[in-house]
Amino acid sequence: xxxxxxxxxxxxxxxxxxxxxxxxxxxxxxxxxxxxxxxxxxxxxxxxxxxxxxxxxxxxxxxxxxxxxxxxxxxxxxxxxxxxxxxxxxxxxxxxxxxxxxxxxxxxxxxxxxxxxxxxxxxxxxxxxxxxxxxxxxxxxxxxxxxxxxxxxxxxxxxxxxxxxxxxxxxxxxxxxxxxxxxxxxxxxxxxxxxxxxxxxxxxxxxxxxxxxxxxxxxxxxxxxxxxxxxxxxxxxxxxxxxxxxxxxxxxxxxxxxxxxxxxxxxxxxxxxxxxxxxxxxxxxxxxxxxxxxxxxxxxxxxxxxxxxxxxxxxxxxxxxxxxxxxxxxxxxxxxxxxxxxxxxxxxxxxxxxxxxxxxxxxxxxxxxxxxxxxxxxxxxxxxxxxxxxxxxxxxxxxxxxxxxxxxxxxxxxxxxxxxxxxxxxxxxxxxxxxxxxxxxxxxxxxxxxx
Amino acid sequence: xxxxxxxxxxxxxxxxxxxxxxxxxxxxxxxxxxxxxxxxxxxxxxxxxxxxxxxxxxxxxxxxxxxxxxxxxxxxxxxxxxxxxxxxxxxxxxxxxxxxxxxxxxxxxxxxxxxxxxxxxxxxxxxxxxxxxxxxxxxxxxxxxxxxxxxxxxxxxxxxxxxxxxxxxxxxxxxxxxxxxxxxxxxxxxxxxxxxxxxxxxxxxxxxxxxxxxxxxxxxxxxxxxxxxxxxxxxxxxxxxxxxxxxxxxxxxxxxxxxxxxxxxxxxxxxxxxxxxxxxxxxxxxxxxxxxxxxxxxxxxxxxxxxxxxxxxxxxxxxxxxxxxxxxxxxxxxxxxxxxxxxxxxxxxxxxxxxxxxxxxxxxxxxxxxxxxxxxxxxxxxxxxxxxxxxxxxxxxxxxxxxxxxxxxxxxxxxxxxxxxxxxxxxxxxxxxxxxxxxxxxxxxxxxxxxxxxxxxxxxxxxxxxxxxxxxxxxxx
Numbered sequence: 020x021x022x023x024x025x026x027x028x029x030x031x032x033x034x035x036x037x038x039x040x041x042x043x044x045x046x047x048x049x050x051x052x053x054x055x056x057x058x059x060x061x062x063x064x065x066x067x068x069x070x071x072x073x074x075x076x077x078x079x080x081x082x083x084x085x086x087x088x089x090x091x092x093x094x095x096x097x098x099x100x101x102x103x104x105x106x107x108x109x110x111x112x113x114x115x116x117x118x119x120x121x122x123x124x125x126x127x128x129x130x131x132x133x134x135x136x137x138x139x140x141x142x143x144x145x146x147x148x149x150x151x152x153x154x155x156x157x158x159x160x161x162x163x164x165x166x167x168x169x170x171x172x173x174x175x176x177x178x179x180x181x182x183x184x185x186x187x188x189x190x191x192x193x194x195x196x197x198x199x200x201x202x203x204x205x206x207x208x209x210x211x212x213x214x215x216x217x218x219x220x221x222x223x224x225x226x227x228x229x230x231x232x233x234x235x236x237x238x239x240x241x242x243x244x245x246x247x248x249x250x251x252x253x254x255x256x257x258x259x260x261x262x263x264x265x266x267x268x269x270x271x272x273x274x275x276x277x278x279x280x281x282x283x284x285x286x287x288x289x290x291x292x293x294x295x296x297x298x299x300x301x302x303x304x305x306x307x308x309x310x311x312x313x314x315x316x317x318x319x320x321x322x323x324x325x326x327x328x329x330x331x332x333x334x335x336x337x338x339x340x341x342x343x344x345x346x347x348x349x350x351x352x353x354x355x356x357x358x359x360x361x362x363x364x365x366x367x368x369x370x371x372x373x374x375x376x377x378x379x380x381x382x383x384x385x386x387x388x389x390x391x392x393x394x395x396x397x398x399x400x401x402x403x404x405x406x407x408x409x410x411x412x413x414x415x416x417x418x419x420x421x422x423x424x425x426x427x428x429x430x431x432x433x434x435x436x437x438x439x440x441x442x443x444x445x446x447x448x449x450x451x452x453x454x455x456x457x458x459x460x461x462x463x464x465x466x467x468x469x470x
Numbered sequence: 471x472x473x474x475x476x477x478x479x480x481x482x483x484x485x486x487x488x489x490x491x492x493x494x495x496x497x498x499x500x501x502x503x504x505x506x507x508x509x510x511x512x513x514x515x516x517x518x519x520x521x522x523x524x525x526x527x528x529x530x531x532x533x534x535x536x537x538x539x540x541x542x543x544x545x546x547x548x549x550x551x552x553x554x555x556x557x558x559x560x561x562x563x564x565x566x567x568x569x570x571x572x573x574x575x576x577x578x579x580x581x582x583x584x585x586x587x588x589x590x591x592x593x594x595x596x597x598x599x600x601x602x603x604x605x606x607x608x609x610x611x612x613x614x615x616x617x618x619x620x621x622x623x624x625x626x627x628x629x630x631x632x633x634x635x636x637x638x639x640x641x642x643x644x645x646x647x648x649x650x651x652x653x654x655x656x657x658x659x660x661x662x663x664x665x666x667x668x669x670x671x672x673x674x675x676x677x678x679x680x681x682x683x684x685x686x687x688x689x690x691x692x693x694x695x696x697x698x699x700x701x702x703x704x705x706x707x708x709x710x711x712x713x714x715x716x717x718x719x720x721x722x723x724x725x726x727x728x729x730x731x732x733x734x735x736x737x738x739x740x741x742x743x744x745x746x747x748x749x750x751x752x753x754x755x756x757x758x759x760x761x762x763x764x765x766x767x768x769x770x771x772x773x774x775x776x777x778x779x780x781x782x783x784x785x786x787x788x789x790x791x792x793x794x795x796x797x798x799x800x801x802x803x804x805x806x807x808x809x810x811x812x813x814x815x816x817x818x819x820x821x822x823x824x825x826x827x828x829x830x831x832x833x834x835x836x837x838x839x840x841x842x843x844x845x846x847x848x849x850x851x852x853x854x855x856x857x858x859x860x861x862x863x864x865x866x867x868x869x870x871x872x873x874x875x876x877x878x879x880x881x882x883x884x885x886x887x888x889x890x891x892x893x894x895x896x897x898x899x900x901x902x903x904x905x906x907x908x909x910x911x912x913x914x915x916x917x918x919x920x921x922x923x924x925x926x927x928x929x930x931x932x933x934x935x936x937x938x939x940x941x942x943x944x945x946x947x
Contacts, residue, residue, distance in 0.1 A: 083498060083502040084495060084498045084499045084502055365567070365570075366507075366511070366566055367507040367508070367566045368507060368508040369506070369507065371508055372508035384509075393508070393509045396509075401511055401566075402509065422505050423570075
């Protein structure tokens with residue numbers, strides 16, 4: 020079994036799975052229970068200034084019968100008095116010396132307030148502090164949370180106050196509600212942060228009640244944007260993680276990243292791992308299914324690492340980061356075509372309609388190998404979709420809509436010309452990239468035919 | 471022979487619908503499995519061409535009114551068909567997911583959608599202005615009701631004459647409650663009536679009204695009378711007490727479902743029951759006998775399994791009920807004592823050369839006679855054809871079936887025919903009767919010069935393609 024021990028900026032946990040700062044980490048009761056189940060760490064639900072919460076706090080995004088593929092919330096930071104939280108943090112850390120106990124904090128934007136809360140957290144025995152610069156609702160209106168995370172200068176200033184005061188590692192949690200995640204990440208590096216975590220929740224409205232016309236979450240007939248998280252948010256989180264992990268300045272700083280955003284299974288976690296996460300934080304999946312999912316998270320990840328021949332999880336952190344490239348560097352001669360395995364094909368013909376109406380018209384419906392027009396065909400025999408390979412642009416849509424495993428595969432074909440990239444064209448044949456006539460001539464020259 | 475073995479509770483359990491309705495969650499889970507095939511084979515497998523992928527998608531999208539409308543637009547009898555169609559042989563059998571062994575449960579989804587329509591009393595069709603045309607329909611079974619409803623969609627008012635006390639035909643009287651509760655059939659009648667159809671029950675054509683009057687007073691007449699009584703077995707002892715017909719016995723259970731289930735306790739059933747025949751009705755009769763409390767139920771069929779008209783799933787069902795099926799066995803005499811049935815003398819058969827129907831002719835094996843004990847014999851060997859009625863309305867017929875062209879016109883230009891009375895070949899199903907109604911209504915409307923109705927959803931697909939682009943609807947060269 021692969022060693023899952025994780026060292027995040029000096030904070031060691033027996034596995035990389037931490038509960039994210041959220042409702043599941045609201046109390047010692049919950050975190051003790053989670054640690055009993057085997058969670059490697061927990062980021063205590065944000066402590067800070069006094070708040071009052073509302074009902075209803077959550078809205079869900081469901082797809083068909085799949086519940087909670089994302090959740091959004093307008094719940095605030097901890098609504099328990101800060102002294103109660105600090106007392107419980109102390110007790111939990113004493114009980115679980117081998118687990119990562121990180122405390123999330125958010126206070127008013129003045130140095131004294133931050134110094135005070137840092138001191139309180141350190142006195143409680145926490146392993147690290149996570150700065151909540153992401154909360155998109157309720158706190159941001161009071162100049163906290165995302166209001167800080169969205170302004171790199173504030174982010175750097177406050178992080179500087181905290182790193183100057185703290186003797187334990189400081190993790191800066193980034194908000195995704197920005198057009199570019201890199202400036203806030205640089206702000207964290209500049210201010211001497213020991214780690215970065217991302218993503219916080221995304222601004223969202225989960226839906227509208229079509230009877231009452233009220234929006235979700237619905238607080239007495241009124242709604243507002245809330246923080247969106249869960250599996251449906253994962254692709255966005257992976258993208259932002261990849262941006263930060265592949266950023267030269269962040270990489271040069273050597274600070275680790277704690278990734279989160281829709282992690283539900285070990286496979287999700289492995290994707291975050293190879294895109295640069297040292298530890299993985301989980302919230303929505305626990306809110307849906309409970310702490311028990313930790314067993315499968317660890318077991319599945321460990322089995323996969325074993326299959327990959329890794330002795331330790333650390334070997335795979337960022338393993339896919341070198342794969343992150345820019346469009347301008349893609350090989351424009353790389354060629355694939357769709358191939359339908361007619362033995363497996365069940366003739367649902369979703370590939371046909373997707374290609375014909377949603378893509379590039381390179382799949383025919385055929386009977387006995389002869390093309391048939393489905394609009395006029397009235398026979399009972401099922402029609403067989405066939406790819407006209409010479410017309411296939413290799414877009415991949417047909418294989419994505421195919422419901423049968425391995426029925427449509429994208430097969431690589433030999434390059435018909437030497438590899439070249441858009442950036443090379445920009446350098447060597449700039450006219451081709453700006454003038455259509457030059458482009459048409461270039462295509463003719465190298466034999467690119469677009470039907 | 472009166473049974474006292476089962477309590478009323480037990481009987482009520484035995485005579486309730488086999489499959490419960492899907493819960494909303496079950497329906498959505500099942501609906502979402504549907505691939506929404508392009509040019510879906512299930513549509514082609516449906517005799518009424520219901521747009522199945524669309525109605526399933528409508529269920530998944532929480533548009534139950536739309537789903538039910540999609541179904542009823544193509545099949546006026548969709549409420550019954552969702553329950554009684556041999557879907558394994560039709561849409562479900564064609565489902566591409568069957569190759570992975572779990573086709574979509576189309577029948578149950580259909581029922582889920584039509585139940586919504588009927589329970590909420592939703593009328594998916596706009597009432598159409600009366601054209602003044604009048605059509606008389608003989609028989610208020612699925613074929614007659616479908617024809618009447620389809621005519622109503624064209625503004626043609628139909629009056630349906632039904633000799634029974636209740637309309638609905640076999641849906642009301644002949645399909646076991648397990649598969650279709652009686653109120654489902656009656657709801658369907660009410661649905662058609664609300665379209666402007668007049669249903670006159672307890673009126674027999676030839677007895678209470680004269681065929682020639684119908685031919686004179688109406689613009690067209692539709693013969694949709696189904697079939698008649700079970701013919702005699704033609705063996706000695708048939709007159710003994712305890713020899714009964716299948717359909718009246720099934721009908722008694724259907725009426726009990728409507729009038730009060732305590733009536734089930736008054737239906738006479740034997741302990742040792744022999745059902746003669748092996749078609750759908752024989753299967754239903756055997757099921758009813760078993761569920762009424764018969765100790766042993768044995769079906770006799772003179773040919774082999776391959777010649778049986780019952781479907782595989784029906785045979786599997788009835789065997790699971792504990793019914794014994796004796797193939798290649800022919801009754802030659804009903805035995806009795808004191809006027810009551812005590813047994814059936816049978817002879818074993820073997821299959822010889824094919825007969826006129828193409829099926830191998832059964833021949834008795836000499837010296838193979840044996841006696842099966844029985845205190846009730848249920849006859850289910852098909853139904854007699856209503857030849858006298860055919861003659862009364864002046865239509866040609868052959869082998870007991872009305873002769874029609876592809877549009878269900880008979881030899882009498884004013885008379886059309888639909889349903890089991892024209893079904894000389896192929897399966898006589900509710901769904902084929904429903905389709906007959908569509909075909910006949912279309913032909914009648916054309917004959918009477920009435921325009922076709924505008925579909926609820928104006929389907930422009932194809933029109934654009936064929937009008938504007940090349941041979942294969944592609945815009946690239």
